[in-house]
Amino acid sequence: MIRRTAWRAVLALSWAGALLAPAAPATAQTGEGKLTVNVFREYAAKGTLDPRIQTALAGATIRVTSDHSRESRNYPVGPDGTITIDFDTWAGSKGKYKVELINWPDKYDPVTGTGFLQPAFAGTGLSSHLNYVDMDGGRDATLNMAVWNPDDYCQDNPTLVTACQQAATKPGEKTLVTFPYNSRGDTQGNTTNPKPIATVKETGNVYGLAYRKKDKRLFSGAYAKRHTEYGPGGPGADPQGAIYVTDRTTGATSLFTTVPNAGTTAHNQGSRVDAAFSSRPGKESLGDVDISSDGSELYVVNMNDGKLYTYDATQATATGPKRVPVPIPDSACTPLGDWRPMGLGVRDGVVYAGGVCSAESTQDATKLRAVVWTYDPTTGAFGAAPIVDEPLNFPRDPANDPTPGDWKPWTRDNLAQFPMGNVAYPQPMLGDIEIERDGSLVLGFRDRFGDQSGLQIPNANPNGPIESTVTGGDTNKVCRKSDGTYHWEGSADCPRPQGGNEWFTGDTWHTGTGHRETAWGALALPLQQDTIASTFLDPWRTITSGGVGWFDRTTGHRDATQDGFGVVYATDGGFGKANGLGDLELLCDDPPVQIGNRVWLDDGGGTQNSRNDEALGIPGMTVTLKDSTGKVIARKKTDDKGEYYFDHRDGLEPNTDYTVEFDKSTVDINKLPNYITTLDDLMWTRTTGRDPATNSDAEPTGGDETDPIAVAKVTTGPPGSVNHDLDAGMWAGT
Incomplete structure (x- = not known):
């Protein structure tokens, strides 16, 4: 050497x-x-x-x-x-x-x-x-x-949040509740799991949820559902358009903003238990709400005027939209007036907005369609054509055996024509959109009938009996191919992994009989896992309950006897089998940071290259992470490639000052070239290189290149950042 x-x-x-x-x-x-x-x-x-x-x-x-x-x-x-x-x-x-x-x-x-x-x-x-x-x-x-x-980051077992939709004349008080993603089983009577974080008095009935992880604030939007009540709204504001925000740090819930023109119809529980309101679900108040990838913008579907609203999510309150609201295109529907948008999804800076052609005006099931559009927030425009435009008149499993659960046109506003004596009458609402790792879509369909009816209340028809509703929602896969096209499940380009007539199987009562379309339309998809969560009726063992079920995203399978969790029950203000939960949201942590990389055998030039033995790392070196006070946070040894890394699993925090200490006394000299006979042969490379990716960052103690210890100072970047340029070189002084 x-x-x-x-x-x-x-x-x-x-x-x-x-x-x-x-x-x-x-x-x-x-x-x-x-x-x-x-x-x-x-x-x-x-x-x-x-x-x-x-x-x-x-x-x-x-x-x-x-x-x-x-x-x-x-x-x-x-x-x-x-x-x-x-x-x-x-x-x-x-x-x-x-x-x-x-x-x-x-x-x-x-x-x-x-x-x-x-x-x-x-x-x-x-x-x-x-x-x-x-x-x-x-x-x-x-x-x-x-x-x-x-x-995209989310921790391994994130907290889930959903909205309990409480019957107005029953004793339930909780709205927003949280629970760990890995929760399973029935929880009737449990006051800590799910954990209530907001009440009916604070939010009223809500559906759409969005979480801003940067400051741990949860947004929830008002929702039109029979036999519920809207929240307090604000002074002089219509509660139909209210968006509330719950601070997870302080526990406080307050009004964030009011979306204008969201409807005017009031509830009237004294009139046959709010029967007249049965024509309003899906047509007034707010649909889904979602947040931009960077947490800066809040997107809201106004189901009354069919527009997408955007708000500045960084503010404590918003006095008005950030930009002019944009109509969500209705061109896929015949007639245009049957367009009913509701669901949202966001990934990689793209907003996905979806809804259904309701076929209400024609009562022709062949005109039922699911439609999804993409929206570019940078241009404020929707795409030229929908990415999904699919008829919904395909065969489905029964919502209530043995009656077929095929989707039906939306009921008309004339309640004298409202179907009587029907325990199940599935009407599609596209309530949620999740985006897979490969860009494929998972669509959550809510049954509108569950928002028009309830548990032991009068049928909306003036001549109808008292009855209880069984909903028949659904979860559908839309595959995205490498050429950017989208294909509905069951097609040649999107074959169902288990055959049959569903990609996601196991959306049933635990016996596999009775109710076989039990989804309530809200979804949560953690990209780092292989499951997807969906709101459900009777998800575990208790009847007339609501909660969450989990599917394997590759096989589409759900074990109906194991993969369920009860959240709301008939005894605490729930709606039984008639839509008792709103949206489902992951409360993910901020993305972590990582620092580190390589201790290498320098040939004397002062920067890393691949000449001579510089491709060799120095294994076994002890690397210690210390905070600004000198406290040891973590300690590692370099691997056979001379690499080391510190991240959140070691206690590393973003935007924080640290010292990284390199100690050559533990180096495995037997894995180095034979011209290095003792540790004294190894000397620290000076930090002379101009390229931070290839120079040495470690300064020897007291400037003595023979000292056992060298130290590098580093300040970590913002959440999600990676710094792999924290290197140390050693050369053989023989």
Whole structure:
């Protein structure tokens, strides 16, 4: 090994020679292995390789550089997220290369704020975006690199929140309740799980929920449902358009804003238990509410005027919309007046707005349709055509055996024509939209009949009996193909994994009989897991109850005997089998941060490259994370590649000052080249390099490069950020 002073002289001569010597002939470099690079989109923030929940990312660019010959080439990653490189045409590389992921679709630019995909966590299985490989001697290598949208992050067992919709003349008081995602079983009488966080007096009846994780505020929107009451609203404001906000830190609930023109019909419990209100669900008040990926904007569907409203979600209260409300297009419906929007979904900066063609005016079931549009908040415009436009007159399982549960046209406003004696009369409302990892959609359909009726109340028809309703909602999959087209489940491009007439099976009473379309239309989909949660009737064992059921998103299966959780019951103000819950929302934490990367064997040049032994990391070095007071937060040892990482699992926080201490006394010298005989041979590289990705950041104690300890200062970035440039170099002073 050349000492540092001698190395600098050799380096200068080599550069001079490079300028004077003729170019090397492009003869094949023999005896080198093949390099495979896989690029993924990541969701779990663990640094592990898990193709089960990671999706291949096409269109990225890999740069490979031979630090010996100075040659550099770019390689496009294929549609399957993979590129295999063979080095037969490389000349004079000596098998050692620097490999970088330099570009990818939707790459986040911190200067302009455009894009959303950033470097993901590294660790066991996933590599950082800068690597060094040695392909000499026919050695093959595989690198797995990943990017992520930090806004996709959710912890392993997040809290779920839903809205209990309480019957006005019954004793229930809770509206918003929370519970862990892994909850299962019946909870009748339990006062802590689900945990109430808001009351009827504070919010009245609500459906749509949206969570701003940056300040832990939960938004809830008023909803038109028979035999409920609206909330307090504000001074002089119509409660039909009220949006409330609940601060999870303080527990306080207050009015956030009032959406204008949301309807005027009041409840009247004294008139045959609010019977006249039965014509209003789906036509007045608010539908779904959702929040932008960055938490800055709140989106609201006004079901009275059919428009999408946008509010500044960063404010404590909003006096009015952030921009002019935009009509959600009705062009898919015949006639246009039968368009009924309700559901929302948001992912990667795109808003999805959906609804149904109700067929109310024609009473022709062939005109029932599900329609989904995309909306671009940056332009304030909807797409030129819907991405989903599907008839809903297909066969469905019974909502109440043995009567078929096929969707029916919406009932007309003339209550003298309201169906009598029907325990089930399913009418579709598209209540929620979730977006899968690959861009496919999961649509939650709510049965409007459950909002027009109830548990042991008079039929809305003036001549009707007292009865109890059974709802027949649904959950449907729409597959997105790589060409950007969408295909309804059951088609050739979206085959159902278990066959039959449903993708999501097990939406039944636990016996598998009686009620076989039990969904209530609200969904929650954690991208880092393989299940989806849906609101449900009778989800566990207790009849006339409401709660949540969980499906496997790959197989579509739900174990009806195990995957359920009771939330609301007939005994605490619930509606029995008639829509007793509103929206379902994940209360995810802010995305975590990660720092670290590599301790390498420097050849004396002061920056990382792949010449000589610089592809080698230094294993076994102790790396200690300390806070600004010197308190030890975590301690790691570098792996065989010389890499180390700290993140939220070690107590790392965003926007915080830390010290990273490197201790060479534990280095595994047996894994280093044999010219290094003792730890005293290893000296710290000075922080002289200009490129933070390749220089050394560790300063030896007292400036003595022979000292056992070197220290780097670092300030972590905002939530979701990754800093893999915190490196330390060591050279052999022999």
